[in-house]
Amino acid sequence: MLKQKHIPIRTCVSCRETDEKKGLLRIVRLPEGELQYDAKGKLNGRGAYVCASVKCITMCKKQKKLERALKVGRVPETLFETLLTNISEDCEANSQRRPNLLAAAAISIKMI
Ligand SMILES: [Zn+2]
Numbered sequence: 001m002l003k004q005k006h007i008p009i010r011t012c013v014s015c016r017e018t019d020e021k022k023g024l025l026r027i028v029r030l031p032e033g034e035l036q037y038d039a040k041g042k043l044n045g046r047g048a049y050v051c052a053s054v055k056c057i058t059m060c061k062k063q064k065k066l067e068r069a070l071k072v073g074r075v076p077e078t079l080f081e082t083l084l085t086n087i088s089e090d091c092e093a094n095s096q097r098r099p100n101l102l103a104a105a106a107i108s109i110k111m112i
Contacts, residue, residue, distance in 0.1 A: 010049040013065040014056035024049040025057075025083055029070045037082045046070055052087040 009018045010026075026038040028045040036043065048069035050056050057080060060066050066075045 012051045012056055013048050013069045014050055014059040014063070017051065019049075019051075023052055025052050025086060027066060027070070027079065027083070029072060033072070035066075035070065035072060035075055035079050037079060037086065039086070050083065054084065054087065057083050057087070 007020050009020050010024045011018050012024055026041050026043075026047050026049055028036055028038045028043045028047045030036055030043065030045045038047065048066055050060050050066070061075070061080050064075075066079075067073065
């Protein structure tokens with residue numbers, strides 16, 4: 001195996017920040033034209049990256065950043081759902097939201 005010397009710098013389609021690590025989610029346009037979240041970063045095709053944050057995913061959805069980056073007509077809603085699901089599982093920062101939800105649930109249980 002060849003040793004990879006070149007580290008590709010990935011740019012978030014929403015905020016234009018760059019990252020060479022795993023802070024970005026990869027979305028790939030497969031040769032058949034279908035879009036897919038590429039969890040392992042190994043799929044062939046034209047790729048675009050977005051930060052693993054609700055803010056950047058929401059922004060790229062609203063401003064059609066992915067459509068532009070990948071030159072597709074429309075990004076399916078399910079793809080954004082997949083991306084959002086993946087950040088809530090991977091990102092520790094997002095776990096801060098969960099205790100609030102649990103607390104809210106606990107309060108509503110007490111009310112009953
Ligand atoms: Zn970003």
